[in-house]
Amino acid sequence: MDDSDSNSTGHKFERLVEIMARLRAPGGCPWDREQSFDSIKPYTLEETYEVLDAIDARDWRGLAEELGDYMLQAVFYAQMAAEQGRFTIDDSLDAINAKLIRRHPHVFGDGEADTPAAVKKRWDEIKAEEKAARGEAPKPLLEGVPRSAPALVEAQQIASKAAAVGFDWDNVEQVFDKMREELDELAGARASGVQDHVEGELGDLLFVMVNIARFLKVDPEQALRKTNAKFRRRFGFVEDRLRERGRSPRDSNIEEMEDLWQKAKQSS
16 A cells, blocks of 8 residues: 555545444453443533534634544444444445435535525425335324433424424514413412422423524524623633632622623623
8 A cells, every 4th residue: 555545535434443342342342342222322421512612612623533533423422333243434434435326416416505595495305205215104293302312402403393394483573472471480489389380380481492593593502602601701700810819609699790701701
């Protein structure tokens, strides 16, 4: 193999697959060898969020590294599947390559789709045709939304799928009216003192907020992540200023911290 082959993307990917196989082989890494599909799932979720963090921070060097960790997850699962004789990473690559070509006839064939909406519509049609060809019975509309997704993501997908078949408000003002209705119901639940009732009404309110985000074309998961990051920065500012005064938040009071919080807002 010449230098050009050893530096190719394909060779580097093959090297990753080989390393993973070596780690899982007899005499390999004890930790890697003891892992299972279920034990790796939390790491997959963790790596996904680290990719999102790098994107939010526009940390391109960090993103390159995090994407490597993210790809490792796929290779890890495929290696375990290969050991059990279920499938290999080649099968996964063949599947996604074929799917992308099949579902983009406007690029790889003679199909037409001039807008993102038209592409999405044709994608869904082809997906339905594929399931019919496999003899799969139609599933309930919401069956395709993974229950393991973060709750905000799950709510967003549920609401979008229901809206796509006409189960929706006419405009965002109606959703704001629903939000005010849910706020009143939450207040009533709080007054009742029944915690399960409070939890249920709070969940209803959060679901309506997800729908407001949908109407406003905002990703609620990303919006909340950015607000979390903003709170971290501002509270860090408060802690830093208190530390300069020889104190911590526990030694301070709400008036002092609120004053510093306002300064943090002005500086960011």
